[in-house]
Amino acid sequence: MLRRIAFGLLLAASIPAQAELTCNELVTAADLADFYADDVFFANRVREGSRYDEELSDLVDVLGHIADVEDDRHLFRQVDRLEDSWVDQKWNTFDITLQNITDRLDDLYDRDC
Numbered sequence: 001m002l003r004r005i006a007f008g009l010l011l012a013a014s015i016p017a018q019a020e021l022t023c024n025e026l027v028t029a030a031d032l033a034d035f036y037a038d039d040v041f042f043a044n045r046v047r048e049g050s051r052y053d054e055e056l057s058d059l060v061d062v063l064g065h066i067a068d069v070e071d072d073r074h075l076f077r078q079v080d081r082l083e084d085s086w087v088d089q090k091w092n093t094f095d096i097t098l099q100n101i102t103d104r105l106d107d108l109y110d111r112d113c
Contacts, residue, residue: 004061021069029066030105032059037098048089056086056094063101075104 085093
C-alpha cells in the first residue's frame with residue numbers, strides 16, 4: 001500500500017499547478033482511488049494515527065491537488081466529503097466517496113482522452 005500512495009504523491013508533486021493531468025496520470029489517479037476504495041472496506045484496519053491512517057490522509061491531499069489541477073467543482077465537493085469522512089472515521093462514507101471520485105476521474109478521462 002505504501003508504495004501506491006508514494007507513487008500517487010510523486011504524481012501529484014510532478015503536476016504543474018496550472019496544467020491538466022495527462023491521460024496516463026488520470027488512469028493512475030483513478031487506479032489509486034479505486035485501490036483504496038476496495039482496501040478501506042476493511043475498516044477495522046484503520047486506527048487513528050496508524051501508518052494506514054496517514055496513508056489515507058495523504059490520499060486525501062493527493063486527490064485535493066488533482067481537483068485543483070483539473071479545476072473541477074464536482075471533484076472538489078467529493079474531496080471535501082472524503083476529508084470529512086476521514087476526519088470523522090466514517091469508513092462507509094469514505095469508501096462510497098472514493099468510488100464517486102474514481103467515477104469522476106473516469107469521466108474526466110473519457111472527456112479528455
